[in-house]
Amino acid sequence: MSERRRVTVRELPSYAFGPRDPMWWGVALLMCIEGTTIALLLLMYFYTRQRVDVWPTTAPARDSLYAGAATTAVLLASIVPTHLMNGAAYRGDLARIRRFMVLMTALSLAALGTRIWEFRALPFRWDTDAYGSVVWGLLTLQTTHLGLGVIENLMFVVLLYRGPVEKKHLVDVEVNGMYWYFVVGGWLPIAATIYGEALFR
Amino acid sequence: MTSTVATESTPDSRSEDARLERELTDTWRLCRGFAGWFCETNHTVIARRMLVTAFVFFALGGVEALLMRLELARPDNHFIGPDRYDQLFTVHGSTMMFLFAVPVMQAMGIYLVPLMVGARTVAFPRLNAYAYYTYLIGGVFLYVSLFTDTGPDTGWFSYVPLSGPQFSPGKRVDVWSQVVTFTELSALSTAANLIVTTLKLRAPGMALNRMPLFVWAELVTSFMVIFAMPAVMLATMCLALDRLVGTHFFNSAVGGDPLLWQHLFWFFGHPEVYIIFLPALGMVSSIVVTFSRRPVVGYLPMVLSLVATAFLGFGLWVHHMFATGLAELGQGFFTAASIMIAIPSGVQIFCWIATLWSGRLVLATPLWFVFGFVAIFVVGGLSGVMVASVPIDLQVHDTFFVVAHLHYVLIGGAVFPLLGGIHYWFPKLTGRMLDERLGKAGFVLTFTGFNLTFFPMHLLGLHGMPRRIYTYRAATGFGPLNLLATVGAFVLLAGLLVVLTNVVRALLSGRDAGPDPWQSDTLEWSVASPPAPYVYEHLPCVAGRYPLWEGIRDCVVEGMDPRQRQVLVTAALDAAPDHVYVLPGPSIWPLLSAVATGVTFITMIFTPWAVPLGLALGTVCLVGWFWPRPPHEPLLAEQP
Amino acid sequence: MQASSRAAETLFIAATLGLLVFGCHRGPADAEPPTGRVVLIGGRLAPASGVEDGEWRKVAKDDANTRFSGLATITPGNVATLRVAWTFKTGIARGHEAAPLVVGSTMYVVTPFPNRVHAFDLKAPNGTPKWTYEAHPEARAQGVACCDVVNRGAAYDDGRVFFNTLDDHTIALDAATGRELWNTKLGEVARGETMTMAPLVVKGRVLVGNSGGELGVRGWLTALDARTGEIAWRAYSTGPDADVLIGAAFKPYYAGDRGVDLGVHSWPPERWKIGGGTVWGFVSYDPELDLLYYGTANPGPWNNEQRVGDNKWTSGIFARRPADGSAVWFYQWSPHDLYDYDGVNESVLADADTPNGPRKLLFHADRNGYLYVLDRANGQVLSATQFGHVTTSRGVDLTTGRLNYVAEKQPHVGQTVHDICPGSPGAKDWQPMAFSPKTALLYIPHNNLCQDEEGMQANYIAGTPFVGEAIKMRPGPGGNRGVFSAWDPLGAREVWHIDEDLPVWSGALVTGSNLVFYGTMDGTFKAVDAKTGALLWHAELDSGVVGQPITYRGPDGKQYVAVFSGVGGWAGAVVPAKLDVTDPTAALGFVNAMRDLPQRTRAGGTLYVFTLP
Amino acid sequence: MRAPSLLLLALLSAAGCRRERRSFSEPSPLQARVERAEPLPSGEPLSHFLDNAWAVSEGARLFGWYNCAGCHSLGGGGGMGPPLRDGAWRYGGAPADVHRSIVEGRPNGMPAFGPRIPDYQTWQLVAYVLSLSGRLRLDVEPGRPEAIAIGKPPVMVSKKLPSAEPLPEAP
Known part of the structure; x- marks a missing residue:
């Protein structure tokens, strides 16, 4: 062996937030995939729309609008604890992380509840016509995202209280927060499309 | 950054290295025993399994093709019959596209990308591992269904309404749509994995502009997968819903549109061609550089061409739908885009030619396959320009001309480079050398057989022979050319058997390869053949595009803990060391999760109860997969 | 208001005109036909025939089809106390669409399949049965009746009761004893023919027609000798002129209806033989002009692409001589009918004094959504005004007489056309309207239905349906499926209307005291003010009402109102036939619009007779 | 890994294999027997139609083609004829009863189609008619048609194929 250049990494940290973290990239790519799916399904909505004379064929009833507004409100509200939780994660403040994670989980469960209300309030079924299919499709897709988020949140609640909480879990908490932003962000265009259409018809 | 770059003299570090090797071997040890077989997550092992699986499916697809060729060998032939023939061509197409071409390219990526980026x-x-098992389950499911006469029979793109609930009764198309969903899930997972590996795990110093072209190709391909595959997953999901719970996405009678299926499918389907083709271009670049013994001419144009191809690839799906009666303006736009894609392809071809021209050529078998690729691909490209023109497309749509064209593009554009790549990386994969004489004989036979099989199809198509017919009348005059094609298919088979013989012989008694038999330039040739589970004893750091030609061994990373499965995370652009990350070890949960996915998807065909079942199984798997197990890493200070 | 001098009547009409200009609920402003129409402002209307006798001898009361009775004992003032006098259960739980007849002191009713005839002695208390006649029709006829196994009533003439059975027999009974006098078989159940219409007797001829336009039946009107039951003549609605009884006397008003053998040439080869044009509506008769008027039903199959051409003489109206059946004129409401717009709806005959002199008019509310005013002497269309929501056509060209179809709404095989309004049952189906000469208004029970429709290949198999359209009906704009409206035919204006949730599938009745009676499918029988539409009285019956109300003076001098309850017919079949509401295309698509009906009413069959206490 | 998953999938799919067999225009081996309208013995030959998705979908096509849909409606909801998707059978809901109804006709207006329809098509029709009320296995039932009609009945009346009791005749 002769002369070697050496890159020493002994003192590097064992975790990092944001785009420095591979898991952040993984979830970002998942968001790309799911975001593309939402975008395509919305395109399907508008594609189908321009082929049908009367649209919506069965307008979502007033109840649907209330339910949709409730879901939107709950989801938007859940952004606040998520944001605060991320802040606590950067500082490594476990107590605050726990508190906000519980709050956020409660809100996500509430959103799941209003979502069930939404489904029940729809005055048409998925097999009524193409409009019904695409609206149910959009809602179901978002419910899948929502459900995945709820399961993750619940897992984190258990982990945070049961321990052992490792330092790298701070990053996982942050990435989970980012996914939750996506759940909320993905819902907004869907809500605007489904209910806005009925509202401003 | 806390890392430091220093040049210092090293004392005798032999014993130090031995201890390091021992500890690394211990930490990265492969799982043992029967159970260990299911837990393994080492990427070389998984990639090898994926490669073997993909080639098994290639062989199965080939057998189906031969059966079809036998059926078509002479007019009024009835030895397979319409029902089986429909299943054969559907399963052949689906196998080759979903179970062979995409996975095999990704397997090469999974095997080589970590090695190449250090x-x-x-x-x-x-x-x-999860991606592999999902793919395997999907593929096996397809073949079980074929052997039980439940094989899909509506063509590899399963146009509605033919594939819809009314005209495809039973479970055949459901099988198809779920198989596609399986493989897309696998492809998406692998693509995400490849992207993050490429962007975050590169050796220090390997900035983006120093990445090997093959890595670039896999990176671009993976991004294409991320944005293209959701379309087909959505499409097959909608098809499944239409068939199983009576939605109306594609039912024109109540507002749906069958053309929507074609839009969604080809929005994936056309990029799919490039998803298959771009990694092949990466392989060609690797081979050309190595056997020209010089840096590639036009690295930047090459990279830009890859990226441009990816973007353009999303803009021409409609040229598969010229026969559906679209607006004139749209036709013009997509014709222009289709012709434009010839530009980046042309740039790459010229760069290779320039590299070869100015290099010192070593005429090894991999290079022969590259020459074959160029010849065939040019023919395929020319017929592609022909069908990009609407009037010609309308004339030859759904004829054997299209069959000829797509096989020239896909076999010429992907299989020949792949075979070249296999010949090139075989020493790295196995530690053995392939026989050059057999290799060249294999090339000559496959090249001849391929052209004998598919060139006559151009003529058949121009004479009006439609695709997807199980027989034809003698009076059509299609007989002689079809017979020629069938003979060619057997020559092609002979060629592939020679390649297989070569592989088997090499595995049994091949010459020992050593780490770098070809005197190549990229990092994978700096490690043992086949690589150890931990691959690199010392992680390398690089300072240029051709590290092995530029003296890689002069720079190493130190300070990694060999007693943990540590990987070095670097910055996405300039690959500066950022942090050290501990990977989880082997686990049974990927397999269990894949089985849960499989059970859910397959049960879904038969009952909607699969949804709650899948939810329950999925939750269990998620918890099992991510649940932290000792030894724990540094704990957060304030614990309950 | 009561019948008085001519001056008062004129005054009232002027008042009504004023009312509609200023006070109508829903002016048909979008209904302006593109070409000018003849509006007989200031005209005076009188029914073409009829003198009040307190009886109800014909299903429509008179040959002019007015359903107007001059009786005025029950008034808007006392109608609120109307009570059930007696009821009679037929024991048949199918659609009861018939009108009872009252001749002297006897009431005659004919039931749906199995087509029993009951005679009630009105002098005895509470409708004591006098005799009952069992027709014993073939059971298999039920399977080819397109729209429930209904019967729309009997006819009386000269001591005889005439009626049709579902299995194509016309039967004459002795009115006093119920003895069968003759029984003539007129059609073949095996070919899909049935008979549901109420006969009309004119000058010793019993006029009957067949049903089965949904089964590729060739339609006809047949005249039978009232004494012997022998066929005097038969006029087909399709085929060569000799079959259609078109001869030298035939002078249609519009050029498009003139020519040789149009009943053959306006069809694809041989298609006229299975081309429909059945005759199952009400026949009118004008004794002064000596002309019969009746509509022909839809051409078959419904799928219009399988019968290129005008498909004469379907979906139109014939004027014929009762003596030999020879056609005098013809007008086609819906040439090359696209939507099962049968032309069979009744024609009300009335005369008008106009500034240009007296006109002999004919009012017809067609399924295609237009209310036509024709000159009944020559078949000229004087006006055609939308009375319901119409998307399938844009008015009638009064120079050629042709309906202007909307091309985008034309059904094609394998393609769904949305928002076809009115739907196949039309803006108004068979349910007959009434005309009061006192108010000069038509009282129209009608539908507000739209549909989505997809064409499919129809195959002809004798005795099975020959339709070729898949249909899903929906409520029209507003969500109400039915309307009851008062219409001024001369002003071509709606005067008032009542939105009904369900299609108004019963007939209408108007009396000399300006009361209008009609029933709804959920079983409510209503009396409204003829001038304002205000609801004055209603009764809940045991089943939905699809029958034709009548009124008569009993032997005791009191005024009675009688009507059948018994939901059914095309619109109501979902209840008695227990059709499956989860299949929107059931009952040719009608079920999709009537999913709630099984919850709203139940099957039954009861004759209700009401009177004041 | 491959062996157990193969086994699992083979098991799953083996159940479906017979249901997918398609015979493009073949005469039925049962033809001679049932042209005399004898009730079929239950068992294997019947399942050739009732357990075969292709046969059921052929039945759906024939249901429109032979004008069954004209009376019983495209979705089997009824119209001129009684509904077929409500699970109530006037003349018995066993396959042989339905077959007899088609071949011989029934007194209240069901024509006799025996002379018009080849026997194997009659059995395909029987299979489709039974599927309308959800009496066939889910995996052989036809999906929704490419039309404005709807496909599956909302209720599963009975999964098995008993010889359903004839209902008392309507008065």
Whole structure:
């Protein structure tokens, strides 16, 4: 062996937030995939729309609008604890992380509840016509995202209280927060499309 | 950054290295025993399994093709019959596209990308294993259904309404749509894995502009997968819903549109061609550089061409739909885009020619396959320009001309480079050398057989022979050319058998290869053949595009703990060391999760109860997969 | 208001005109036909025939089809106390669409399949049965009746009761004893023919027609000798002129209806033989002009692409001589009918004094959504005004007489056309309207239905349906499926209307005291003010009402109102036939619009007779 | 890994294999027997139609083609004829009863189609008619048609194929 250049990494940290973290990239790519799916399904909505004379064929009833507004409100509200939780994660403040994670989980469960209300309030079924299919499709897709988020949140609640909480879990908490932003962000265009259409018809 | 770059003299570090090797071997040890077989997450092992699986499916697809050729060998032939023939061509197409071409290219990526960028493994080894098992389950499911007469029979793109609930009764198309969903899930997971591996696990110093072209190709391909595959997953989901719960996405009678299926399918389907083709271009670049013994001419144009192809690839799906009666303006736009894609392809071809021209050629078998690729691909490209023109497309749509064209593009554009790549990387994969004489004989036979099989199809198509017919009348005059094609198919088979013989012989008694038999330029040739589970004893750091030609061994990373499965995370652009990350070890959960996915998807065909079942299984798997197990890493200070 | 001098009547009409200009609920402003129409402002209307006798001898009361009775004992003032006098259960739980007849002191009713005839002695208390006649029709006829196994009533003439059975027999009974006098078989159940219409007797001829336009039946009107039951003549609605009884006397008003053998040439080869044009509506008769008027039903199959051409003489109206059946004129409401717009709806005959002199008019509310005013002497269309929501056509060209179809709404095989309004049952189906000469208004029970429709290949198999359209009906704009409206035919204006949730599938009745009676499918029988539409009285019956109300003076001098309850017919079949509401295309698509009906009413069959206490 | 998953999938799919067999225009081996309208013995030959998705979908096509849909409606909801998707059978809901109804006709207006329809098509029709009320296995039932009609009945009346009791005749 002769002369070697050496890159020493002994003192590097064992975790990092944001785009420095591979898991952040993984979830970002998942968001790309799911975001593309939402975008395509919305395109399907508008594609189908321009082929049908009367649209919506069965307008979502007033109840649907209330339910949709409730879901939107709950989801938007859940952004606040998520944001605060991320802040606590950067500082490594476990107590605050726990508190906000519980709050956020409660809100996500509430959103799941209003979502069930939404489904029940729809005055048409998925097999009524193409409009019904695409609206149910959009809602179901978002419910899948929502459900995945709820399961993750619940897992984190258990982990945070049961321990052992490792330092790298701070990053996982942050990435989970980012996914939750996506759940909320993905819902907004869907809500605007489904209910806005009925509202401003 | 806390890392320091220093040049210092090293004392005798032999014993130090031995201890390091011992500890690394211990930490990265492969699982043992029967159970260990199911837990393994090492990327070389998974990639090898994926390669073998893909080639098994290639062989099965080939057998189906031969059966079809036998059926068509002479007019009024009835030895397979319409029902089986429909299943054969559908399963053949689906196998080749979904179970062979995409997975095999990704397997090469999974195997080579970490090696090439100087990483110990991929970013998410468990996800990698999960992707493999999902793919395997999907593929096996397709073949079980074929052998039980439940094979899909509506063509590999399963146009509605033919594939819809009314005209495709039973479960055949459901099988198809679920198989596609399986393989897309696998492809998406692998693509995400490859992207993160490429962007975050590169050796220090390997900035983006120093990445090997093959890595670039896999990176671009993976991004295409991320944005293209959701379309087909959505499409097959909608098809499944239409068939199983009576939605109306594609039912024109109540507002749906069958053309929507074609839009969604080809929005994936056309990029799919490039998803198959771009990694092949990466392989060609690797081979051309190595056997020209010089840096590639036009690295930047090459990279830009890859990226441009990816973007353009999304803009021409409609040229598969010229016969559906679209607006004139749209036709013009997509014709222009289709012709434009010839530009980046042309740039790459000229760069290779320039590299070869100015290099010192070593005429090894891999290079022969590259020459074959160029010849065939040019023919395929020319017929592609022909069908990009609407009037010609309308004339030859759904004829054997299209069959000829797509096989020239796909076999010429992907299989020949792949075979070249296999010949090139075989020493790295196995530690053995392939026989050059057999290799060249294999090339000559496959090249001849391929052209004998598919060139006559151009003429058949121009004479009006439609695709997807199980027989034809003698009076059509299609007989002689079809017979020629069938003979050619057997010559092609002979060629592939020679390649297989070569592989088997090499595995049994091949010459020992050593780390770098070809005197190549990229990092994978700096490690043992086949690589150890931990791949690199010392992680490398690089200072140029051709590290092995530029003296890689002069720079190493130090300070990694060999007693943990540590990987070095670097910055996405300039690959500066950022942090050290501990990967989870082997686990049974990827397999269990894949089985849960499989059970859910397959049960879904038969009952909607699969949804709650899948939810329950999925939750269990998620918890099992991510639940932290000792030994724990540094704990957060304030614990309950 | 009561009948008085001519001056008062004129005054009232002027008042009504004023009312509609200023006070109508829903002016048909979008209904302006593109070409000018003849509006007989200031005209005076009188029914073409009829003198009040307190009886109800014909299903429509008179040959002019007015359903107007001059009886005025029950008034808007006392109608609120109307009570059930007696009821009679037929024991048949199918659609009861018939009108009872009252001749002297006897009431005659004919039931749906199995087509029993009951005679009630009105002098005895509470409708004591006098005799009952069992027709014993073939059971298999039920399977080819397109729209429930209904019968729309009997006819009386000269001591005889005439009626049709579902299995194509016309039967004459002795009115006093119920003895069968003759029984003539007129059609073949095996070919899909049935008979549901109420006969009309004119000058010793019993006029009957067949049903089965949904089964590729060739339609006809047949005249039978009232004494012997022998066929005097038969006029087909399709085929060569000799079959259609078109001869030298035939002078249609519009050029498009003139020519040789149009009943053959306006069809694809041989298609006229299975081309429909059945005759199952009400026949009118004008004794002064000596002309019969009746509509022909839809051409078959419904799928219009399988019968290129005008498909004469379907979906139109014939004027014929009762003596030999020879056609005098013809007008086609819906040439090359696209939507099962049968032309069979009744024609009300009335005369008008106009500034240009007296006109002999004919009012017809067609399924295609237009209310036509024709000159009944020559078949000229004087006006055609939308009375319901119409998307399938844009008015009638009064120079050629042709309906202007909307091309985008034309059904094609394998393609769904949305928002076809009115739907196949039309803006108004068979349910007959009434005309009061006192108010000069038509009282129209009608539908507000739209549909989505997809064409499919129809195959002809004798005795099975020959339709070729898949249909899903929906409520029209507003969500109400039915309307009851008062219409001024001369002003071509709606005067008032009542939105009904369900299609108004019963007939209408108007009396000399300006009361209008009609029933709804959920079983409510209503009396409204003829001038304002205000609801004055209603009764809940045991089943939905699809029958034709009548009124008569009993032997005791009191005024009675009688009507059948018994939901059914095309619109109501979902209840008695227990059709499956989860299949929107059931009952040719009608079920999709009537999913709630089984919850709203139940099957039954009861004759209700009401009177004041 | 491959062996157990193969086994699992083979098991799953083996159940479906017979249901997918398609015979493009073949005469039925049962033809001679049932042209005399004898009730079929239950068992294997019947399942050739009732357990075969292709046969059921052929039945759906024939249901429109032979004008069954004209009376019983495209979705089997009824119209001129009684509904077929409500699980109530006037003349018995066993396959042989339905077959007899088609071949011989029934007194209240069901024509006799025996002379018009080849026997194997009659059995395909029987299979489709039974599927309308959800009496066939889910995996052989036809999906929704490419039309404005709807496909599956909302209720599963009975999964098995008993010889359903004839209902008392309507008065």
